[in-house]
Amino acid sequence: MTLPEIAKLGHVALVTPDLEKSLWFFKDVIGLEVTEEKNGTYYLRAWGDFEHHSLSLTAGEKGYVDHIGWRTKRPEDVEGFAQLLEKAGTEVNWIEAGEEAGQGRAIRFKLPSQHSFEIYYDVEKPKADEKRRSVLKNQTYKAWARGCSPRRFDHVNIATSMDVGEILEYLGRQLGFKLREYVRYNEKTTVAGWMSVTPLVHDIAVISRPQAETPNQLHHISYWHDSAQDILRAADILAEAGIKFIGPGKHGVSQAFYLYVCDPGSGCRVELFSGSYLIFEPDWEPVEWTEEDHSIANTYWGETVSDKELNKPTIEA
Amino acid sequence: MTLPEIAKLGHVALVTPDLEKSLWFFKDVIGLEVTEEKNGTYYLRAWGDFEHHSLSLTAGEKGYVDHIGWRTKRPEDVEGFAQLLEKAGTEVNWIEAGEEAGQGRAIRFKLPSQHSFEIYYDVEKPKADEKRRSVLKNQTYKAWARGCSPRRFDHVNIATSMDVGEILEYLGRQLGFKLREYVRYNEKTTVAGWMSVTPLVHDIAVISRPQAETPNQLHHISYWHDSAQDILRAADILAEAGIKFIGPGKHGVSQAFYLYVCDPGSGCRVELFSGSYLIFEPDWEPVEWTEEDHSIANTYWGETVSDKELNKPTIEA
Amino acid sequence: MTLPEIAKLGHVALVTPDLEKSLWFFKDVIGLEVTEEKNGTYYLRAWGDFEHHSLSLTAGEKGYVDHIGWRTKRPEDVEGFAQLLEKAGTEVNWIEAGEEAGQGRAIRFKLPSQHSFEIYYDVEKPKADEKRRSVLKNQTYKAWARGCSPRRFDHVNIATSMDVGEILEYLGRQLGFKLREYVRYNEKTTVAGWMSVTPLVHDIAVISRPQAETPNQLHHISYWHDSAQDILRAADILAEAGIKFIGPGKHGVSQAFYLYVCDPGSGCRVELFSGSYLIFEPDWEPVEWTEEDHSIANTYWGETVSDKELNKPTIEA
Amino acid sequence: MTLPEIAKLGHVALVTPDLEKSLWFFKDVIGLEVTEEKNGTYYLRAWGDFEHHSLSLTAGEKGYVDHIGWRTKRPEDVEGFAQLLEKAGTEVNWIEAGEEAGQGRAIRFKLPSQHSFEIYYDVEKPKADEKRRSVLKNQTYKAWARGCSPRRFDHVNIATSMDVGEILEYLGRQLGFKLREYVRYNEKTTVAGWMSVTPLVHDIAVISRPQAETPNQLHHISYWHDSAQDILRAADILAEAGIKFIGPGKHGVSQAFYLYVCDPGSGCRVELFSGSYLIFEPDWEPVEWTEEDHSIANTYWGETVSDKELNKPTIEA
Incomplete structure (x- = not known):
């Protein structure tokens, strides 16, 4: 069997005690775009990100990172990682498709340090609204809409x-x-x-x-x-x-x-x-x-x- | 068998009818560093290149690219590519270690378009002379020595x-x-x-x-x-x-x-x-x-x- | 008598057949700030301009520059220029204070090439609204609010x-x-x-x-x-x-x-x-x-x- | 009488206990150009400076600024300042033409804080050597020759x-x-x-x-x-x-x-x-x-x- 592989960092799911202020910071000051709001969670990405989101914001009692999401190279790698991790004695939890907006079936588990990781492959890559879409076919949004505007x-x-x-x-x-x-x-x-x-x-x-x-x-x-x-x-x-x-x-x-x-x-x-x-x-x-x-x-x-x-x-x- | 893989572009071997002018251009104007001169060939690289050279200059009757060099992911991939190419009917020539300065055994072959490619794995990664070496351990030379100075x-x-x-x-x-x-x-x-x-x-x-x-x-x-x-x-x-x-x-x-x-x-x-x-x-x-x-x-x-x-x-x- | 002197370029008064489009261009795309709208004329300036306006936009049948405004070094220089120009046979017209928003008494005259110039000294230097004001005491607005955002x-x-x-x-x-x-x-x-x-x-x-x-x-x-x-x-x-x-x-x-x-x-x-x-x-x-x-x-x-x-x-x- | 006026800062005359190191710093690291060496003093300027020098380096027992040089608006302003200063009780010393390389007759005096100022008008504006001269007629040297290379x-x-x-x-x-x-x-x-x-x-x-x-x-x-x-x-x-x-x-x-x-x-x-x-x-x-x-x-x-x-x-x- 080919070993499963991680292709890239996907996103961070952030919980915040002051959702309004975090939204102001990430949207207006940093300049991220909101892709979707679903069940109280805001999904954001930068103008050059291709996936559905690279950051999610959810209200909670205190600020913490709920999980860090990683995308695999191949669809079967999610299952592959699940098996490898379980074999190594790590507890693996499955997250059903859609539980996180724009994302397919995924697993979550903890590092020995208790940091929570998520591994997924299927993910939507929504285009920007026509008005905000770049005239470049290889760029998601027009840049420089607001704030710092990272790529x-x-x-x-x-x-x-x-x-x-x-x-x-x-x-x-x-x-x-x-x-x-x-x-x-x-x-x-x-x-x-x-x-x-x-x-x-x-x-x-x-x-x-x-x-x-x-x-x-x-x-x-x-x-x-x-x-x-x-x-x-x-x-x-x-x-x-x-x-x-x-x-x-x-x-x-x-x-x-x-x-x-x-x-x-x-x-x-x-x-x-x-x-x-x-x-x-x-x-x-x-x-x-x-x-x-x-x-x-x-x-x-x-x-x-x-x-x-x-x-x-x-x-x- | 694992399929052989190319890791990266390595270098271009350039032949020039006016070696002195090409050296002036690439060294003084573009700002590359000369790693070595061997048998009349000059080996150059940029301040942030790690391999022995990313460009070689050799005198010849006219200007042309002798070959484009690619580095493989694994040592055995050179032999792997040789087999795959020969199986596909492509003529493969072996270049012995040292024939190109700083480089191990390699193969050369032509694309259907007759562009000449070289594939190698072993390559030296010489440090810069102490005087020109960056104080950063992850950077080959000090930047900005001369000319345009690309990374x-x-x-x-x-x-x-x-x-x-x-x-x-x-x-x-x-x-x-x-x-x-x-x-x-x-x-x-x-x-x-x-x-x-x-x-x-x-x-x-x-x-x-x-x-x-x-x-x-x-x-x-x-x-x-x-x-x-x-x-x-x-x-x-x-x-x-x-x-x-x-x-x-x-x-x-x-x-x-x-x-x-x-x-x-x-x-x-x-x-x-x-x-x-x-x-x-x-x-x-x-x-x-x-x-x-x-x-x-x-x-x-x-x-x-x-x-x-x-x-x-x-x-x- | 000390010769009158011009201190600096002040503004351009632009007439446009498509005021809405010009406003979109100068405000949203170039990123100028609107200081005031008075009698259908919009007064704009860049975030680092100090005077009331560096550009005015007025609707008209065709696009043209109504006049180019210059500020003098001393209050008395406006009268000084009026005298000098009239002595040289140039027709000088006085513009009363307030006719152009934010500006004191001024003269207008034409170059031999018929370009229309305005000369004034008194001008308001309004602060930006508190929300848009820079935290720097030497800068009028926060920069980077919209568009190209020149200084x-x-x-x-x-x-x-x-x-x-x-x-x-x-x-x-x-x-x-x-x-x-x-x-x-x-x-x-x-x-x-x-x-x-x-x-x-x-x-x-x-x-x-x-x-x-x-x-x-x-x-x-x-x-x-x-x-x-x-x-x-x-x-x-x-x-x-x-x-x-x-x-x-x-x-x-x-x-x-x-x-x-x-x-x-x-x-x-x-x-x-x-x-x-x-x-x-x-x-x-x-x-x-x-x-x-x-x-x-x-x-x-x-x-x-x-x-x-x-x-x-x-x-x- | 028209009051004398200063047009601009001209240069700083620096004394250094380690002339070699100061030359290395200002020439090789900062990237200034040496216009002339005369009587042990080195005269330097940046690639976009027009006057003979904006910095001079002379060996001495300790590091200090010998004087700060200012250029007047008009030739007669040097004499004008001399008179005004003396009238105000300030001691004024005349420096003969050529005493400082490239420079005409000048005065030196001290501020109440004992900072030493020089005032001059006549100054050479030598062109760069042809090899180092910019192809632009409004720029003294080619930029980017060495070091930081300020304008x-x-x-x-x-x-x-x-x-x-x-x-x-x-x-x-x-x-x-x-x-x-x-x-x-x-x-x-x-x-x-x-x-x-x-x-x-x-x-x-x-x-x-x-x-x-x-x-x-x-x-x-x-x-x-x-x-x-x-x-x-x-x-x-x-x-x-x-x-x-x-x-x-x-x-x-x-x-x-x-x-x-x-x-x-x-x-x-x-x-x-x-x-x-x-x-x-x-x-x-x-x-x-x-x-x-x-x-x-x-x-x-x-x-x-x-x-x-x-x-x-x-x-x-």
């Missing part, structure tokens, strides 16, 4: 109080993620790792947050902009909206030009980023950063996302 | 007097390239197609050039810049070097922000580009552009690369 | 069937404009000239259009963007709005990075531009471009604004 | 232990600078002021540094880049050169997009900046920032130039 959903970064190396190993073994870069102290403690199934440096990153109350924390979700200038424009927009943020700056790891901002509704941290590089080499040797060069790994230049900030409690995922 | 090699675009649809079909069937976008007239004549094995919209494109004297023409090779602003900077540099170019402009197909310039030594056309989008969807439906929207497919805005230009004889590949 | 009004470019040299001489002698750059054929025929009272290369340009039916033609008005990237963003926005334009490109003269687009309501051509340089030298030697280098003077690189385009009938001014 | 010299920012308001008042009364923006605490203590004789927000700024050992401190000198992207590129270049810097960020005051870096030879702080706005209004009301909004005045967003940094001893001026 597409890019990656998730999860934090955990568990051993990061263990989670990275799990993501590699069970789900096929390849390690691209990592920070390791004293040649033994992995502080952070960046992994992907695509040529992006990371579809997912895992970062150590030892003092967290639960092992399943979110560090941030990230949307991608075509140009560094768009990040500077986003900075103007956020400053004028009265929303504090960190950055701009450039990470050494992944070479991302970034800006970090929190959804004032849910507390979910969002990285707006551009730049970075692509890994096409099939024999990529994961880049190791040590304690000695952790500083440049974190910040090549610009405003630092400090350890204090990194370890600040955000929301669970 | 990495991106794609090749070949032209042919043969039926484009036939070549696209061959690339898909024999080599695993997936069709991403195409222009088709009257629902039957494919004028151009863009294919990839990576999430890039194209690692290779094939364009119709009916009047060409031979079926194996080059349209252009392309290097990628991180930002559109870098393309505008390149325009200044080229204008000051007294080199004419076309652009800047933005293609509808692939959404590439481009500028086209010819190496005055070899006649090889080079596209400097930025922007574009990535395709992560495993069930991507190739985007069809018709005769009606060929204009916007070609030029979303900016200076057009006209049909006249498109059909201008360049060099063989 | 400020920059210059006017008028065309004439008369001798350009004569008009330039008049602008220098009567109004104090300094010649910054010009194109002269055969050391005698001035084809175009760029003049300013500020360090901008031009507050006004005059271009020859020999076949024009009247001597008082408009070539274009221009709004300024902070960055070249903003012009590329504007190109996307215009293309998506279904509006054709010329560019982007870079002029040799003034080093402007440009894009030319016509208001579909009035036919008024608008240059969106960025870049250029500033002239602080008090003894600036006007830069002469000859017929030989007219091509690079016109287009350093990018899509050319052709002579054909230059001489295309636009609207009267 | 032109922009402003100086001086610090003082004296009362800032007093120095601003002096600059206005004696030299004609207009106040554009200022920070005032409790409606009485002026902490900083930005002044200009041009439409730039500042040709000179004065900042309070109460603990300084002498009243004549330098805060920084500044070179201007055409685009924010150029500042990000400069950040890469500085990081790769192993030179620490602060930024990027955006000031509220002047809306400058900045990056601050110190010449490792002299200790002179240099601001690389882009953006900002122009003031054409003749009745500009100086923008007041209070203690309450000092934070946003200092940093609209990005890495802050902290008070600690602001008050760090730099070099004398």
